[in-house]
Amino acid sequence: MERILMKGNEIIGEAAIRSGCRLFFGYPITPSTEVVEYLSKHLPQQGGTVLQAEDEIAAISMCYGAAATGSRVMTASSSPGISLKQEGISYSAAAELPIVIVNVNRCGPGLGGLGPAQSDYFQSTKGGGHGDYRLIVLGPSNAQELYDFTMEAFDLADKYRNPVLILSDGFLGQTMEPIILKDRPKMPELDRSWTVGGCKGREKRIVASYSLTNEIGEMNNQRWEAKYKNIEEREQRWEAFYTEDAEYLLVSYGTTGRICKSTVLNARKKGIKLGLIRPITLWPFPNNAFLPLIDKIKGIVTVELNTGQMIEDVKLAVACKMPVHLYRRQGGMLPTEHEILDYLQDTFGELGEV
CATH class of the missing domain: 3.40.50.920 (Rossmann fold)
Structure with a gap:
């Protein structure tokens, strides 16, 4: 294990790399920009790809496509940018896609300011987009938790096939603190039978959120509701x-x-x-x-x-x-x-x- 002094946003990037994330799609916005800057420098060295999308809407849509192939993928932004991602987040939850989303919360409403805030709590925990869905939301309070929770976020996203949001803020993202760079255990074997990473020799697969009939719609919502109840019973942490x-x-x-x-x-x-x-x-x-x-x-x-x-x-x-x-x-x-x-x-x- 290695002990090092790092800025909070850079810690998130390093943890993502060590978690096996190889795709990042985002758009820079203060105070989260160092996440994409760090990954732009270091992720390609690990065979990964960082793409600055034309806007936040495009970025979350790219995450949707990448996650559908079974790849570990992440996006990061700050409050107004997360607002723009809400439709894509709702789609991703309905399609049961494992995406890690980082919100370095700044104060609002509107453009607000760059200081730390917790005014995105409702948006994060109640489903900021349309429809009945939930994100698993982790709230780190120091540098080490930024590192550990980022790793945990990827595992939880895969375990439950659900987007996971890390709710940081402008203070945590910009503060430099010492952390221990732990080596993560071997990634667990995961069921990838649902992915669309190639179709030769297999039955047709569709990853989508649209319900063709009301009956199917109700059945899907009941299935998601049961999943969220299971998460509530198993993942409460404090x-x-x-x-x-x-x-x-x-x-x-x-x-x-x-x-x-x-x-x-x-x-x-x-x-x-x-x-x-x-x-x-x-x-x-x-x-x-x-x-x-x-x-x-x-x-x-x-x-x-x-x-x-x-x-x-x-x-x-x-x-x-x-x-x-x-x-x-x-x-x-x-x-x-x-x-x-x-x-x-x-x-x-x-x-x-x-």
Whole structure:
């Protein structure tokens, strides 16, 4: 294993190469551009191809075609670019194609700004395109997780034949941190009987999302629904931090998740029994993380870089059995540990001196 200092976006590119990705289609947009720049330099050296498409719509369509052949393929963009990809993402989910999508979230709406944000949570986890579909969504919070989760994304995409989205942000993508470049285990043997990578000597195969009749349409939707339920049951992931004796709970992911870790440690020094649930899979949302805590926790604060999106999933997870509040920053601004503790004090009052 090798330890190296790298920028977050470049880490994603390196992990993709080591995961066996050999095709990348994208269009540059700040703050994600270093992903395509890194791959443009290094992927051809591994026999791969990087193509800058004419726009984001073309890029996701190229991913659709490449994935249909069974190739490991990735695209990357930032918020407005991901919006342009939504129709193709919906098509890819319906065609059950394993594509890895990276969103280096910038603040919006519109062109917004280049700072970190979590305002794409709804778009990522609720199906940003049309129709009833889901993406598996991973929320890294540091450089090592950018590397590890990118590798995991390709495996999950192949395992479930479903697009997987890595929801990064402008802070993670632009920050340099040390990581360990782990060698991935041998790729598992996968069923490729569905691919269209050649037709000589086999029955005709079609990879498409269109349902010719309503009856077929309902059958397909029920099959996808069953797959998503299976993913929900098997792939919920989270980090529980000082939750064993916690009386109050922070819930946060990504960049704010790492800030909240420091907040918990500082609160503990002051005698405040504060814990943290950091969702790792944003979909499926880790509802199971809250089950053993519902009867112990006096209140929850979600910390988000938006006007309040993940808080809806948290309220559902605790079945509204305790108060759930929101502390937010927007427009590229990050909260400080002191701000979060002050908000806890103002909200719950009984924490003592902060």
